[in-house]
Amino acid sequence: MLEQVAPGAFERVPAKVEGAPGHRVYLNVLQHLEGCIDRDRSDRDLYTEEDGIPESVGEVLLVNQLVLSARAIPEDIRMFRPREWTQVLVVDEVVAWALESAKVEGIELQPVDAA
Secondary structure (H helix, E strand, O other): HHHHHHOOOOOEEEEEOOOOOOOEEEEEOOOOEEOOOOOOOOEEEOHHHHHHOHOOOOOEEEEEEEEOOHHOOOOOOOOOEEEEOOOOOOEOOHHHHHHOOOOOOOOOOOOOEEO
């Protein structure tokens, strides 16, 4: 079902989870969007020199409240990762419904604001 609502947005990678029975699949999301996080309205922490990772200073460390910039997201994109913070996966309502219907494990869906 996911392939029908988000064709080409991800690839399936077979995975074996030690100690877990059955077949597992990792969904690798292919689309990354630059500039889709509203930097003014999101509550986020940035890396500083004190974190000891000089190459990451000024980059996003943690987002407490994510607000997306709607104008930076093309209408045909249903699933993506923000390039500035790749730990999060953003999906539209159709993909969220498909994921819930398929009983996909390992995800937590939360609403996100878009301005």
